[in-house]
Amino acid sequence: MFDPGWNPLHGAPSYPAERYAALADRIGGVLQSRNDILLVQAEAVVALEAVAASLARPGLSVVNIVTSPYGGWFGQWLRRGGATLHDIIAEPGLPIDIEVIAKALDLAPHIDVLAMVHAESASGILNPLPEILALARGRGIVTIVDAVASIGGHRLEIDSLGIDVAVIGPQKALGGPAGVSALSVSRRAWDLILRKGGPRDSILSLADLKSWVDDRRQGLPGTPAPLEFFALEAALDRIEAERLENVIARHVLAGSATRAGLAALGVATWVPAAKASNLVTAVRVPEELGPAALIATARRLGVELAAGVGAAAHLVRLNHTGPRASFQTVLSNVVAYGAALRQAGHAADIAAASEAIAVAYGR
């Protein structure tokens, strides 16, 4: 008889239908939200497209804040569904300015929805979320927040901030699988989503997922991928064991230690601390060196640095998200960046940088 040999991935059992509700409740705990939590059987970009597709109608008026390619795509999906878009585009690679949003909302005739990204992994910036939400709340605007990168890396209390829809993925700061995602939906957001004319019988239909919420939250539609849900459960186990506030504190420390290390190295970060995310730190690269050569030098040391994305493509990112929010990774990121500068003939004080990082972690 043919024997394929033992492999832990053969014959994975299906994920028990009665455990989806508990998973959703635990995600509600991470988000600090009593809103409905929906599970999407695909990576977070699909959940974001589902939000846009489910909201978009001719006549819907949206202020869409664009600080990376993600915001650009979100606007495109809304436009495809007939919505009227007011795109507010930040300076390349920088966070949006609160005054720009205040002015845009004052000038706009009537706005139903405001959409934005909280923290960007593409450029390492942090948008002024609580301030923007306060402006929106004062005007009765429904708010959509892409918190895929920020969840677990920054404080994000959905209900006390008054966020109507928050989209998250487990694969960034929570250190979980990339094949599932989740979102919270408020009563006010459901009122917009469930109006006539939205998609049904579609992977992009949030109204379909509302039926799951209303029907005792048992088995999800179709044949869910069991390994993804077991992995999500394991990620939540780990987050709850470490405690969310400690996970966030670990990211805060990774960000501040990285900036301290770079300052001691003699390198300016792309944005000041107040505008920086705790997820990745972006730095400029000497023009004649360029991101590709710098990244290649780091790779020879076994260290993975990355170029920025979109408008931040001229920057190099030091990634300290999820399991990488650790002393070892922060230290090796900064040392490798310094070593690449030195090899290209630039000054970089690697000893001082290492000392600064050790001091930051020793406190």
Ligand SMILES: *Cc1c(COP(=O)(O)O)cnc(C)c1O
């Ligand atoms: C990573 C990320 C996403 C999701 O992208 P994936 O392709 O699912 O990794 C969405 N928005 C933001 C801001 C992100 O950083």
